[in-house]
Amino acid sequence: MKLKYIFIALLPLVIFSCKPEMEDGFKPSSGDADFSTYVALGNSLTAGYADGALYHSAQAVSYPSIIAQGLQEVGGNDFIQPVVNSEQGVLPGKLELAVIDGNFTPVPAQDGELDPFYPPIGYAVHNLGVPGAKVAHLLAPGYGNVTNLAAGLANPYFVRFASSPDVTVIDQALSMQPTFFSLWIGNNDVLGYAASGGTGDVITPIADFATYFGGLAQYLNSSGAKGVLANIPDVTTAAFFNTVPGDALEVDITQAAMINVGIAQVESKVNEILTMAGLEEFSYNIHLSSGKNGFLIQDNEFLYRDLFNAIADTSTDSEMILFLHQAQFRQIDLAEGELLILLTPQDSLAMGMGSFFEFAPGMLLPFGIPSRYVLDKTELDLVNTATEQFNDIIKNTADQYGWAWVDINSKMDEMKDGMVYNGVSIDNEYVTGGVFSLDGIHLTPRGNAIVADLFIEAINKKYDSKISSVNVNLYPGVDLP
Amino acid sequence: MKKILILSILLIFGLSSVKAGGFQVRLQGQKQTSMGLIGTPMNFGSSSIFYNPGALAMMKQDYSFDIGVNLINSHVLYQSTSSSYSAETNNPLSTPIHIYGAAKLNDKLTVGLGFYTPYGSTTQWDDNWAGKHLIQNISLQAFFVQPTISYKIMDNLSIGAGFVMVNGNVDMQKALPYSEESNVRLLGTDFNYGFNVGVYYQATSKMSIGLDYRSQITMKIEDGEARFSIPESLETMVSKNNKFSAELPLPANLDFGISYQITEKLLAAIEVDYIFWSAYQEISFTFEENGDLLDNTNPREYKDTFVPRLGLEYKLNDMFTFRTGGYYDQTPTNEKHFNPETVSLDSWAYTLGVSIKAYKNLGIDLNYLGIHGKESVKEYESANFEGRYKTSAAIFGIGINYNF
Structure with missing residues (x-):
């Protein structure tokens, strides 16, 4: 009799360690799209370039690879990148942060030997981002042919992973039989001009851009894959153009x-x-x-x-x-935004x-x-006009084919005033803003996470899918020395 | 450039501390805990020092000693609302204790001394969880000592008052966004005091009524230690070892309860507690150095809450008495300022317990308390931090009392 009561009294010990479990909550689903084979097309931003180089740890957190992580929950298979093994990169130029005379200053990094870009890596990849590529390059035969390098008709980054010397980037992408693609291209069609103060490179003529972009879209559409297009940011929102004050x-x-x-x-x-x-x-x-x-x-x-x-x-x-x-x-005419x-x-x-x-x-x-x-203002006008026109083409193409569309441009514009992600404030400030890497143009892992999050948001909206959003603040900005 | 960098600290300094609402459980007596934490209209010997000093003079024996401990096993679950990301606290077992002693000086006057630790919990998130820039871990300890005097005005009416002295410690850490390892740890301590007054009225032979008021105690941390683990390049701007001050109210409570002896063996009690959480409107941090960059104020805007409680006691025989109860505890937090440092949700709780008269004047009490926080989506607006939360706590307690 007594034993029974003591037993009852001790019963709570058994249930002592019960943990709660969520009843409702987020359930990933693929909606109307098939994410099993995802292929990413684009330029350096897509490749995972940062700090003036394409190097191992930055590439590992390229925005397509972050998106691919989310896709794994909704049927996505492995996402293979053309892995760079070196922390220094493929071509020289990597920067690191130092403190010189009390100021944060980017200096050349010393992180070991460069990876060779030839011979090619010899395996098929899902991330076909090629640093430096303009829209036309994705359609150019021989862009990955090592013998064309001297003539400037090939790109060492594509040489690295081209499946055959004369394959085009777009053909190689389609050979992966993608069920889903992302295409973020066009930045270099204005950036080269802008970043050299209008002295080097030229802006791609609007008619050419329309032709090439339309061509790419046709190819992609013919594959039957669904996809997402992203517009290009107004390059002047990048830290590259906003760090040196004109009135200093x-x-x-x-x-x-x-x-x-x-x-x-x-x-x-x-x-x-x-x-x-x-x-x-x-x-x-x-x-x-x-x-x-003003200077x-x-x-x-x-x-x-x-x-x-x-x-x-x-x-x-x-x-x-x-x-x-x-x-x-x-x-300098600061009122004109120079x-x-x-x-x-x-x-x-x-x-x-x-x-x-x-x-x-x-x-x-x-x-x-x-x-x-x-x-200067003349150059700014040309850059702005081209950006607007390119973005119109991108938006119209997305609408025409019923693809998702990411408004990177608006987001980067918002970033000028800063925003807060999970308790961390970020903006487009150089070094401290957390978004732009040391070259002022390419993104930090945190910047990539924001971009990936925008892509996912747009995909979810268009295809009624539920891909996990990205925990932006778990990706680092610029680590200070 | 650097100034802007430091400014970004401000927002993320949203720290506060007290373990609130859902966990402001009053585990200061095993018998009360077993009955849905009802103590105001009860006469359970020296543990009335906490629950109602007014009832102390009504204790049946001349001397009463009571010592007890609770093991709190608590969990907080977090899940992102837009992804499958989830996190869970890894809280260590916390063990608040209480010790009471009371003696009747004469027929009218009883004095007592109580030691208890009503805020003894730790919330520990993973160092790299999604809200790490808001809080990584926080622990608050508060030791209360309360000398008490209780006076029987009439045979059925007594009053009591206690002077409450509190020694509180806070230790918290959060990540800073400068590098993987950057964080700030704040450590502070304060000694402060308040009071606890109560009235106990035996209305009829079957019914008793209790009323108790515990004053607000504002913990004022002066010269708290702020340790910044930051990259070397920032050390010239932000002192690594700084001092801070902050104020945090431990709110006042007004409790009112009625117990009724339904049959010889069965007693029922109800209680309503009003907790003056609205005292907690904001928390400000003031730093000794770099104040222009670091000082900050964070809104909390808590609201007063009202806790209804129900308890039953069944005296099986001279040896065993069983108790059970439950209550509903609303969260005092504001919809827009829900910081994961203090995850307090609307909660249901149920309690169980048994008292065993083990040997002559020696009694043993066992109790169990289960708390279930209602799954809810909450936001900390200024940090843009939203999530789905769920909490639970299982508390097991044991106490020994000796009355003669």
């Missing part, structure tokens, strides 16, 4: 006065030349005051550009020639480049920031 010419009152005198000297000398040529008087209309001022930049549309260049060509006076070139400057690129030599900015330098004792010469570092 900081001077005290004495320096301001000195520079203003310098401008006046240059101006009178310019006017001497103009008077001789029978032209009207000219003024730079620049007046520096103490504090922050001086090389002026591609200087009013007397042709005249000055012509005189310089015929002159033998080296000091005069220098003057004629240097005098073609103006102040930008300096990340590669602008920063150590020489303050009181050096972008202002004046003392050419000879007592003689100040303007030192306009060279055009290759400046995205």
Whole structure:
């Protein structure tokens, strides 16, 4: 009798360690799409390029590989990337972060030997992102042929994994018999131009872009696979264009006065030349005051550009020639959104480049920031127009074929003001923002996670699927030293 | 550039501490715990020091000693609302204890001393869980000492008051987004005091009524230690070893209960507790160094809660008395400011227990308490952190009392 009660009293011990279990909650499902074989097409962003290189640990967290992890819960098979074994990359250029004079500064990384890009890796891959590829390149035969490298018609990154020398990227992708694809291409069709301040590369003409992009879409559609297209971000939202402030010419009152005198000297000398040529008087209309001022930049549309260049060509006076070139400057127009690129030599900015330098004792010469570092308003207009037009084509194509569409452009624009993911604030700030890697253009693992999350959101919306969202803050930003 | 970096600390500093609502269980007596934690209208000897000092003067014997311990095994489950990601706390077993002693000085006056630990829990998430930037682990310990005096005004009416002294410690850690290893750990301690007053009224031979008020005690941490594990490059900007101060209210409680002897063997009791959680509106942290960058205020906006309780006691014979009960505990948390450091959900609880008169004046009490937090989706808006939560706790307790 008593024993029975004691037994009952001890019963709770048995159920002591019960754990709760969720009753409702997220249940992954594939919806209307078949995710068994996923193939990713694109450029360096798709490849997993970061910090100026395509290296092992960054590639491992490329956005397609993050998407593929989510797809595994909804029937996705293994997702194979052309694995780079080296932490240094395939081609030189990897950066790492150092602290120099108390400032975070990217410096060349030393992470061992590079991986060879030839001979090819010899296995089939699902991630066909090729760093540097423009839209046309995905359709170009021989783009992966090592013998075309010298002529600039091939890309070492595609040489690495091309299944045969003359296969096109798109054909190789379709040979994987994808049931689902992602295509994020077009960034390089404007980026090369923008990143060189309009001095290198050209923007792909809109008609060409439409042809190539339409061609790609037709191929993809013919395969019967469903897919997702992403638009391209306004490149000027990247940290690459927003890190070097245009107004960082900081001077005290004495320096301001000195520079203003310098401008006046240059101006009178310019006017001497103009008077001789029978032209009207000219003024730079620049007046520096103490504090922050806009930098001086090389002026591609200087009013007397042709005249000055012509005189310089015929002159033998080296000091005069220098003057004629240097005098073609103006102040950066920040109201118009003109930008300096990340590669602008920063150590020489303050009181050096972008202002004046003392050419000879007592003689100040303007030192306009060279055009290759400046995205001026003319160039900005071209970049913006092209981006808008390309994005229209991308959106229309997605609509035409009934594919999902990712609005990366809007997200990157939001990122300018920052956002908060699970307690971590992120924005497009260089180094500290957590999104852009050290090259200022490509993404950190956290940036890739955000992109993957956007893709998944768009896929879920279009195909009524339930692919797990990405835990963005479990992927690192830029690790500080 | 660096200034912006540091500014991003602000938001993620959403720390607070008290183990709230669902876990503010009052395990300060085995018999009360067995009856749905009803104690105000009960006369269970020296453990009335906590539940109702007013009832202490009504104790039947001249001396009463009571010592007990509870083993708390608690779990919090988290699941993302948009993915199959889930996480679970790995809380160590926590073991709050209580010790009471009371003596009748004369027919009217009884004095007592109580030691109890009502906030003795630890929430430990995985260091790399999805909410690591909000909280990785937090432990709060509070030791209460309460000298008490109780006076019998009439044969059926007594009052009592206790002076409550609290020594509280908090230790918490959260990740910082600068590198894999970056985190901040905050350690603080405070000594503070409040009071506990109660009235006990034996309305009829069968019915008794109790009313108790425990004052709010605001824990004020001054000179708390803030240890920043941060990359070397940031050490010039943020001091690695900083001091902080913060204030945290332990809310006041107003309890009212009635017990009724239905038959000779069966007693029923009800109680309603009002908990003044609205005292907890926000938590602010002030730092000794780098204050301009680190100081921050985080909204909590708790609301008062109301806990109804029901308990039954069945006296089988002189040796065995069985008890059972239950209650419903609402979460005091605000819909928009639900931080995983304090996962408190609307909860059902049920209790069981047995008292065994083991030998002469020596009694043994065993109790079990099961708490089930209702699965709910909650959000911490300022951190954009949403999830589905579920909680459970199983508590097993044992106590020994000696009355003579």
